[in-house]
Amino acid sequence: MEHFLGIDIGGTNVKCGLVSSEGELLEKTKYATTELQKENSTMESLVKVIGWELEKHSNVKKVGIGIPGTLSKDRNSTIDLPNIPDLAHTNVMGTLKAAYPDIIFHMENDANAAALGEFYFSKATMPDDFIFITLGTGVGGACIMDRKIFKGGNGNGLEIGHIIAGNGKTIENNIGKKGILGMALTTLEGYKGKSVLSDMGSLNAKKVIKAAQEEDKLAMEIFHEVGKYLGEAIVSAVRLFDIHTIIIGGGVSKTFHLVEKSMYKKIYDFLSPYYTDDLRIRLASLRNEAGIIGAASLCFIED
Amino acid sequence: MEHFLGIDIGGTNVKCGLVSSEGELLEKTKYATTELQKENSTMESLVKVIGWELEKHSNVKKVGIGIPGTLSKDRNSTIDLPNIPDLAHTNVMGTLKAAYPDIIFHMENDANAAALGEFYFSKATMPDDFIFITLGTGVGGACIMDRKIFKGGNGNGLEIGHIIAGNGKTIENNIGKKGILGMALTTLEGYKGKSVLSDMGSLNAKKVIKAAQEEDKLAMEIFHEVGKYLGEAIVSAVRLFDIHTIIIGGGVSKTFHLVEKSMYKKIYDFLSPYYTDDLRIRLASLRNEAGIIGAASLCFIED
Numbered sequence: 147m148e149h150f151l152g153i154d155i156g157g158t159n160v161k162c163g164l165v166s167s168e169g170e171l172l173e174k175t176k177y178a179t180t181e182l183q184k185e186n187s188t189m190e191s192l193v194k195v196i197g198w199e200l201e202k203h204s205n206v207k208k209v210g211i212g213i214p215g216t217l218s219k220d221r222n223s224t225i226d227l228p229n230i231p232d233l234a235h236t237n238v239m240g241t242l243k244a245a246y247p248d249i250i251f252h253m254e255n256d257a258n259a260a261a262l263g264e265f266y267f268s269k270a271t272m273p274d275d276f277i278f279i280t281l282g283t284g285v286g287g288a289c290i291m292d293r294k295i296f297k298g299g300n301g302n303g304l305e306i307g308h309i310i311a312g313n314g315k316t317i318e319n320n321i322g323k324k325g326i327l328g329m330a331l332t333t334l335e336g337y338k339g340k341s342v343l344s345d346m347g348s349l350n351a352k353k354v355i356k357a358a359q360e361e362d363k364l365a366m367e368i369f370h371e372v373g374k375y376l377g378e379a380i381v382s383a384v385r386l387f388d389i390h391t392i393i394i395g396g397g398v399s400k401t402f403h404l405v406e407k408s409m410y411k412k413i414y415d416f417l418s419p420y421y422t423d424d425l426r427i428r429l430a431s432l433r434n435e436a437g438i439i440g441a442a443s444l445c446f447i448e449d
Numbered sequence: 450m451e452h453f454l455g456i457d458i459g460g461t462n463v464k465c466g467l468v469s470s471e472g473e474l475l476e477k478t479k480y481a482t483t484e485l486q487k488e489n490s491t492m493e494s495l496v497k498v499i500g501w502e503l504e505k506h507s508n509v510k511k512v513g514i515g516i517p518g519t520l521s522k523d524r525n526s527t528i529d530l531p532n533i534p535d536l537a538h539t540n541v542m543g544t545l546k547a548a549y550p551d552i553i554f555h556m557e558n559d560a561n562a563a564a565l566g567e568f569y570f571s572k573a574t575m576p577d578d579f580i581f582i583t584l585g586t587g588v589g590g591a592c593i594m595d596r597k598i599f600k601g602g603n604g605n606g607l608e609i610g611h612i613i614a615g616n617g618k619t620i621e622n623n624i625g626k627k628g629i630l631g632m633a634l635t636t637l638e639g640y641k642g643k644s645v646l647s648d649m650g651s652l653n654a655k656k657v658i659k660a661a662q663e664e665d666k667l668a669m670e671i672f673h674e675v676g677k678y679l680g681e682a683i684v685s686a687v688r689l690f691d692i693h694t695i696i697i698g699g700g701v702s703k704t705f706h707l708v709e710k711s712m713y714k715k716i717y718d719f720l721s722p723y724y725t726d727d728l729r730i731r732l733a734s735l736r737n738e739a740g741i742i743g744a745a746s747l748c749f750i751e752d
Binding site: 216303385 | 519528577578579590594602603607609613614615616617618619684686688689691693723
């Protein structure tokens with residue numbers, strides 16, 4: 147049986163996973179990104195790590211790699227990687243093909259890879275077109291259109307976190323983790339009621355999320371606000387792409403039940419029945435291992 | 450020499466033009482849309498009109514049709530046509546092919562057709578990817594990506610007039626003709642200076658445009674505002690499509706020199722050098738006949 151290697155490169159960890167043709171994660175190894183950077187270059191370390199993995203799994207002939215940054219449209223080289231600067235502007239494909247000529251490599255932006263993983267391996271039935279939004283430290287996006295990753299003109303589309311929200315700031319500045327923390331701090335200042343957030347000392351977005359999950363009123367109010375901005379992002383994306391399925395992933399998406407109401411309010415205020423009649427917005431089904439499985443799913447791309 | 454028929458269907462007129470393979474308009478006939486609607490149905494009249502045109506021009510084997518509304522993704526049927534309701538939900542292609550089996554028909558949304566016309570027949574060199582924005586009664590959009598019309602998931606993408614601007618209203622509500630008039634009326638109310646707009650009696654967007662072209666300060670200030678919203682629309686579209694060429698058309702675009710400064714200010718506030726280094730924003734080169742030539746250009750689509 148053919149197995150695939152998925153490599154999820156992140157600012158904190160590089161995760162390698164052996165994935166079956168059914169999208170099952172069979173085995174996983176994790177390397178601290180900073181450790182890999184201690185060598186000559188992250189690229190050099192990556193070549194080594196992939197060598198070890200290929201040695202362990204001799205039945206692997208295809209490797210998919212997810213990259214946290216922008217890529218050339220032909221997917222041979224990286225452009226910008228804010229969290230791993232020494233891997234920026236690197237001909238990753240050229241280096242890997244030279245090192246392992248018998249192996250087929252695929253490289254994609256990590257959000258695109260996660261969306262493709264969802265397309266191939268979601269527990270739900272997936273349509274041919276959907277928009278994928280990740281709510282985390284940043285707000286990322288991807289789009290599967292006609293069963294393929296949508297690249298955009300120069301290769302790096304779907305920067306949904308950077309479109310403009312109804313208050314004139316970007317979506318990410320509003321509802322990225324920093325935005326959520328900022329909202330919490332501002333709201334807390336003038337707040338007359340009781341909130342667990344007042345007693346938590348130095349706040350962060352994680353604490354605000356936890357408080358909201360535990361039904362703290364102020365924290366829940368924050369996510370009511372988050373829903374409005376998420377709704378605005380969806381309105382603009384749906385109008386431009388005419389896609390009616392939206393999949394929400396990322397760590398902050400665990401608050402989805404708290405954002406839904408205000409999100410839908412915004413959407414119904416701005417979208418006509420042509421869009422809303424078959425609109426579906428739901429959580430991603432791949433969770434923790436979406437990165438690895440998404441990277442491996444690049445090996446499944448139909449030609 | 451092969452000639453093509455371009456048919457630009459509008460709420461006011463249906464324009465038919467004979468177009469050469471170089472995009473030259475050789476001959477033009479115009480029918481009032483209301484006249485065509487007096488028959489049994491606009492569709493029936495359309496079949497007749499096309500018959501007359503084909504009789505006149507026996508060397509025409511291909512006909513392109515631009516439709517002011519939404520279409521099925523396969524481009525066989527219309528969906529909504531706000532200005533010609535009786536042509537909505539009609540199998541236009543089926544009817545035309547049955548009536549003229551030897552002729553090849555193409556149908557597209559009119560903004561998409563105009564963008565394709567610009568792609569094939571612009572006086573300027575065109576890139577493979579660009580976003581087309583029409584400033585008129587409404588604010589329309591289209592996108593050429595990889596040399597093809599971008600349809601979006603369900604066939605009707607690029608509704609750029611309906612994305613959300615930084616003040617929470619849609620782009621079109623801000624800078625469509627009604628939005629421009631509204632801005633003028635509001636600004637005029639509290640205005641202490643002198644403006645020709647005060648003496649014009651009942652205002653409309655056309656008068657505001659004319660006053661701005663004649664350098665009336667208040668009217669120019671309105672288009673300074675328009676530029677901000679246009680800039681916001683461009684920021685969001687560029688972030689989602691990663692396309693760096695924007696073509697501006699439509700009647701209101703004659704004020705482009707007045708909106709540029711504030712438009713670029715907004716763009717440079719929100720887009721990084723990755724986008725702005727090769728950003729090009731310029732006026733469409735096809736003007737009055739963009740509709741007919743765009744419709745005819747549908748016959749040029751590469752397979």
